[in-house]
Amino acid sequence: MPKLKTNKTAARRFSVTGTGQIMHSRVGKSHLRRKKPARVKRQYDGKVALHPTNKGRISKLVPYL
Numbered sequence: 314m315p316k317l318k319t320n321k322t323a324a325r326r327f328s329v330t331g332t333g334q335i336m337h338s339r340v341g342k343s344h345l346r347r348k349k350p351a352r353v354k355r356q357y358d359g360k361v362a363l364h365p366t367n368k369g370r371i372s373k374l375v376p377y378l
């Protein structure tokens with residue numbers, strides 16, 4: 314069986330926890346943050362679990378995560 318190629322851009326954007334959840338960063342954290350409240354800015358710091366409907370798509374892009 315041949316090896317599968319990993320999509321490198323997806324590999325940089327997603328990570329897997331010890332329990333197998335795929336995590337990603339929130340969108341909109343790079344700019345236009347000055348006008349947002351501090352509570353919202355703190356929410357951008359952590360990572361968020363991927364929605365279960367997208368898990369199959371990402372696991373095809375990054376098969377060895």
